Amino acid sequence: MDQKQNEDKILRMKELHRELLAASRAYYQESREIMSNFEYDRLYDELLELEKETGTVLAGSPTQKVGYEVLSELPKEAHEAPMLSLDKTKEVPVLQEWLGSQKGLLSWKLDGLTIVLTYEGGELVKAVTRGNGEIGEVITNNAKVFSNVPLRIPYQGQLILRGEAIIKYSDFARINEEIEDVDAKYKNPRNLCSGSVRQLNNEITAKRSVNFEAFMLVRAVGPEAAAAAGDAVAEAGLPDDGTDHGRFHNSRKEQFEWLKTQGFDVVEYKEVTAATLPDAVAEFAEAIQSYDIPSDGLVLLMDDIAYGDALGRTAKFPRNSIAFKWADEIRETTLREIEWSASRTGLINPVAIFDPVELEGTTVSRASVHNISIMEALELGVGDTITVYKANMIIPQIAENLTRSGNIVIPKICPVCGGETQIRQMNDVKSLYCTNPDCQAKKIKSFSLLVSRDALNIDGLSEATLEKFIAAGFIHSYADMFHLDRHKEAIVSMEGFGEKSYENLMAAVKKASNTNLVRVVYGIGVAGIGLANAKMLCRAFGYDFERMRHATAEELTAVDGIGAVLADAWIDYFASEKNREAVDGLLAELTIENEAENTEAAIFAGMTFVITGSVEHFANRKELQAAIEARGGKATGSVTAKTTYLINNDVTSNSSKNKKAKELGIPIISEQDFLSMMGEENNAD
Template sequence: MDKISRMKELIEILNEASRAYYAEDREIMSNFEYDKLYDELVSLEEDTGTVLSSSPTVKIGYEAVDELPKEAHESPMLSLDKTKDREALREWLKDKEGLLSWKLDGLTIVLTYRDGSLFKAVTRGNGEIGEVITGNARTFVNLPHSIPYKGELILRGEAVISYTDFDRINETIEDIDARYKNPRNLCSGSVRQLNNEVTAARSVRLYAFTLVKADGVDFKNSRREQMEFLKNQGFEVVEYHVVNESDILERIQYFADAVTKNDIPSDGLVLTYDDIEYGRSLGRTAKFPRDAIAFKWQDEIRETKLLKIEWSPSRTGLINPVAIFEPVELEGTTVQRASVHNVSIVKDLKLGTGDTITVYKANMIIPQIAENKTCSGRFDQDDGGMIPDKCPACGGKTEIRKINDTEALYCINPDCPAKKIKSFTLFVSRDAMNIDGLSENTLEKFIGEGYIHEYADIFRLSAHKDELCKLEGFGEKSYNNLISAIDSARIVLLPKLIYSLGIPNVGLSNARIICREFDYDLDKVRHATIEELSGIDKVGGVIAGSFVDYFKDERHNKELDELINELTIEVPELDSSNEAISGKTFVITGSLEHYENRNALKDFIESKGGKVSGSVSAKTDYLINNDITSNSSKNKKAKELGVKIITEDDFLQLSHEESRTVPVTSEE
């Protein structure tokens, strides 16, 4: 194939990937693969001196879809030129000062405020035309609805979903794995929803990174001044450091050391000149501005041998493919498995047992397959069941379902023990019924032996004492400890019981809100209508629909009736007499010294009529943090907004609980 023909082939492949990424919220290739093909195209264009009009090196993104109103940006949003060479960043900066910050991996949003209120929010789209998502943006958990500045303010920020929230959502939203395999895709789909109740349930955050317009404000020709101005308006800004030629390499290393601990997804760094006028004077190319450059981490790649594809069932019925390969060292740790996410990727990579593959850590965190060098494609052959037609857990039939052009494998047996095991694991977890001694492995044994069929059976395990004590690794001492833990769990608060049922989309916080609304009356809760539930603040139609659908199922109701015969449901006594707590909003962060864990402290605050939020905002009254001098994002936000930061001891004095001493469980 000649060079021009190869260029045309690459342009077609890259533009199709761009369409999927920007317009359809899905990925048909990894960032690693895209960058590799893109760099090949750039090299060919330099060799031939030819740049075709449809080349992604001169075009940006793809046209926005028609589901949301479209609007042109006042100024085009260009991509950034990029490098993987640290020394190249220092050469680019030369004798100037710059701002070095995270390059967050989410969805870029342009926000306009007028008269101190959010007026409009538009996605990046193709860089020239984006989609209006103003109603969705108002649900972002950390976005100020009103600001002190009353002129027209335009800024750009990155909407993101943290790894913590991504994991939490994957546990509660049915079938989410078939559609989203990383926080970026989940965020993009959440931000571009037609129903902003869905967005509100996804804990989307926005971090400002550029101020576009704020007439009448003197920024002293400094981007750092602009960032501080945005902070003072109540925005969370991307973490940045002022750098110069002498210390930039040290600062790059700081970010490199921090990336694996950062809860906010990132895919590199951005370096911008602090001198605004100097940056503007440099102008732009057809594709890139000249006042900023992106730094992409140099991926550490290792070659290894694929041993097998392991298929892992979930409680939703989705069966996830996981690549098992010969162990390799990556970014300082030994890695031997990587999620392949779905059937489509297994097929696209032409995976087969014994293939030679290369692996890396996406964003230096998540193991991924970069390339299959041998491409045997034995996934559809009888070599041990690359794509099984039977569920590995129950032996029942499987089926491949196609959602948004992505194929995923499902077990269609409603009584699949894997579904049961995952459901029971949630049921006994700390935030649910809190039964120690019932690990997933133990539950699997008990279900396999026929001791447990439904939730109520856990509370009848004493009927199988002789059999349990004879199980391998489970003697009389283990039995006695387990029965003691089970008996302790018989007294339960209604919100924990509701959460333990594993209702799709219903987390512990939602369960608390719903139970409180219906006066902790189980009969009222299980017979609540969609209209009643939708009217509750922070619930909305999506959660309401899942809740009502669950209790429409007669089997669920029968199992719940059996379960409550084994339990005593306590109604919390709300004490609003403590004026220091009642009606106040608290945020808890860091490890605790007096309360067993954050949930214990949260329960106490709510019992006194207070509220607990997951993020600091202008509505927060107190941030509880035993390290009040830390530079955590919550501490910074609290200081910016004037929210009082108190230690646990301060809180105990506030609540008149000075004498409290409880064993400690440290939480990150």
């Protein structure tokens, strides 16, 4: 290879770095998609091949990174040994050649979050996420509320095992069904699981039905381990980590079965040889159609512990196991149209409609294109020949556009209301929006948000019912929902309604008329103002809505969590006369509960605290935060120049927050120091 060819390949590698890292950051850290799985895998494989050809691996290469970046405020902990990812293949013959004459265990490759559990004396003492492979997050309290993690086991020695935290499709569907606002629904089980596992408040984790599936015993050390292991272990050449390998007869299968006796759910597996592998893979492929646990492939593990460990590892992969990714079943078809689907926020998503094809046993004819950026990257056009597949054998996606005519015309008017559309770019993603505030799609979705559980919570006003009432002319404004009694006769006669349903609805409306300001601020649907921001605004403005609605950009951005974008959205919302009238009409129908008067002296007024690490005196960080806010202070998540104190019981640690506080000259205090500050108030009394 001449120098010019090598330089060109290095340049291409740098391009691939940027594209893959941007896609990975969007998916894992921002829960959005700027590239299909198929395209990501294609680019990843291209980069891998270029690295082999050039013998060069650039710093920060996506092929060298493992797991997601640690971003939360959970305590961090380094793993004893790096948690590596697996080499992969899509070819069964490669699996057969890899296994050779050995026995193996073929299991699901679960699509969740990898967790390491540690037990001492039969008690669960620690749970740590995989993190970035080197450093994980300590989520012990959250693991204790997983649906199926044993808190106590019979084995009294030290037990360390790895497994996958997952949320089943059935639980994912149930959780999403409880969310009335379509835009607020979770995108996929993995993202929901990741957020659930890494919560600072494990009450939320407990409600999410997180399951744990064990897939690797790392260590099992008992007081009698050495005697139980005996000479057979030494002769077998097993790793000397103190594990009682004699108990498991040098077999991963024996480990799996033993873990079951300790109360763990173990990933479903089949014992295989090279000869039986093809049939086993086929059985898994058939089963995935109805499998309730998210999976993105299979894992083949050497059963012989000593043999597998003797193979060692590469810089990135262990050699005792390999991943099998489904060879995507790809079908060629013709794109017939792009359907544009509107939402409450005005976002209009493109959906590809194509000639029906059979994929993974079902007929599909449509696939989300997600946004204009992806549509343009594929250069989609009506009549184009495209290839489609099911991501993880489940979600229809466009793989490639073979003809790339690029003739799709982005609509200048909304498909629902005929209002003007606008292309907006956020970061690196272009999306289409309807600008008409009276758009029917927006109207239905906005009413749906207002009646949702975290807003006014009017049971009986589903999105489908709202659509009927709006179409019938019963509801034009927010206030109209409180005068549905004017249409009793028509409602009772509607399909799906009756006297009893009507009475229940009226009772729910009456109950909803007594509410609090946080619910109202969230429910009116100012772009970007979620429930947490609504709470912060109400606190910051002393639950004075008049002050809040007339606030300046400077006043709004002074509120924790409200940046320039959200401040502009708030001001723009109340700059609209129509919005002001709608809110005034709503308020006239409501009785807003007064917040309980704060009897604590505002000794922390003007102070901003950041809390990190574990707490001892308070039940949790939320209780400590409440103590700060009750005394006039603010608790935020990041250390900045505006921070007054950083609360960390490990005052001398080298955590990122401690380092930042030291750089900025911000005092680091312990929980006891904070209690002493509160005590000054008591002494004053």
